[in-house]
Amino acid sequence: MSWLYSFTLTEGILSGLFALLYLAYMARVISTAKKLKVGYSNVFIKLLIRTVYFILIIVAILGPSFGESKREVKSVGKDIFMLVDLSESMNAADIQPTRLEKIKFELKNIVKAFNSDRMGIIIFSSESFMQSPLTYDQNALNLFIETLNTRLVPNAGTDFGPPLKMALEKLNAEESPLTQQKSKVIILISDGEDFGEQTEDVTQDIESQGIKLFTLGIGTERGSKIRVRGGFKRDRQGNEVITKLDSKSLRKLASETDGQYFEINETNNDVSRLISTINKIEGELRDTRQVDVSANRYYYFLLAALFLILLDVLASVKVIKI
Template identity: 25%
Template sequence: MLRFAHINFLWGLLAIPVFVLFFMQVSIWKKKAIKRLGDRAVVLRMMPDVSFSRPWLKFILFAVAYAMVIIGAADPQLGSKIEEVKRKGADLMILLDVSNSMLAQDLAPNRLDNAKRAISQLIDNLEGDRIGLIVFAGQAYVQLPITTDYSAAKLFLNTVNTNMVPTQGTAIGAAIEMGMKSFDFKNGTGKAMIVITDGENHEDDAVAAAKSAAGQDVSIHVIGVGSVDGAPIPQYQDGKQVGFIMDESNKQVLTKLNEEMCKEIAAAGEGSYVRATNANSGMNIVMDQIGKIQRKEVDSKSFRDYEDRFQIFIGIALVLLLVEFFISNRKSQRLSNLKLFEVKK
């Protein structure tokens, strides 16, 4: 299949008819000029070295060379052969806390952005594994279904913010249950979840949900974000921080990492718990544990990269321009004296 990397450059081919009209006008002007000098046959005998065919040949070479340059600039490409490839992978679901407490700045720049950066680095290192994303606060939503499209995963990740879940809270259990519903248990691949949260679960029994998931061979790993000492929650208006969230007594609300809850969830889910820091997100430690789960070989389709062919057209253009440069507008004396069809007497 042929395609052009820069197809807009092909509009330059529309200049060729303009060149043709201009050249024809010049040719007509030359003929009229000769006619004004006198009888055409007499004038031509007075200019024996002038060639009227060579300018046409030079123009044709120039026009074709120009067309080759334009086509080369558009970068024609060949490829797109579908190939069957094998991949080994597991299903991985990320459960990301997007409650307001994730805006606390005890991790730089804040808990949520720190977690998103760690997930982005994880996606960059994936090979063959499928990944999905669930966001949760007081409720849980599937942000990205399980997929191997890592570009789409990063695109959806970039849109995550604390305003996407209207109900505040931290329903970790609901997120785990939704993750279980998102898995395809018929494909036989290993499955795991990574919960990234500050552990302030106020909505449901996350430990029971994790234990239920482990009973279906889905391990639950937890990355705790935040500090045990707590940090205030910034309040924003029109994208600018205007202070911190206050309680009914007009005191700053402190959000603390509930490390005990995180550990309980990980233990019930037969997974690992890691506390994130500014220096280490803990994602590598968790992925080392997840690397032990079963990975099944499955068929997948991929496309071979397109191969550039602009070099051919640029090469042809250079050759034509070189030939055009060495063709003189005057007749060759050697060729003029060479009379192949003259009958000798």
């Protein structure tokens, strides 16, 4: 037999109060019986009944489990790569507090929403780097998310090709337990135009393999200055650079891969819709296991206690024989 809960201070206090109060009650009955010079042996019958159902109630509270049985446990899930743009424009503050800080907050919500799926993070600007391989470890993912900043990658423009290619290679790696491409997802997060030349070829591979690609744009049409050390970023002519959300490339990517485009701007946040859309994708069965389980049988003890309580109430026993 195993127990759902352990015997704690609460149960100890209840047991102590029961024993103390009942001892005081018995002492009073016995003292009265002796003064009247009558028998009092029936008090022990009541003591036995009440002690038994009190113990049964305590046992029921602790949740006794017994009766071994086999249960099939299925592990179903998806593999999801999040591709995060870390170009300098992600420091713009048209989305408060900045585009990047907002994305970091939303990435944690995405990780929380897919706690039974493997997730990974790839960071990029003109080049791509693996920040976190596919993992179930949410704490590790949140730690990697918290450390994201634009200094982690070289800033020489935005190229969607390298991160998409890296994600495709990792999703198709031999060690992946998934064989169904429909259970593999890529989320590309950016605020700018794609200046790469390899994106179209990688996009065709993603589309032909049936891997779902979703894009998430962040920023506003009015745009914002880019804060850097010592002020704001300037172009070669000395003018302050204004960065605006350019959703054209992101929309095109989503359209060409039969995916969907989502956006975070000053009035709209599509992250919940993104999560809902990915949740609708059918996961793949990873493995099936047989586990030993035991059921909580507290109700047996509770029913027995209720029966004894009813018997105690209805049965009339003379505690003092006169």
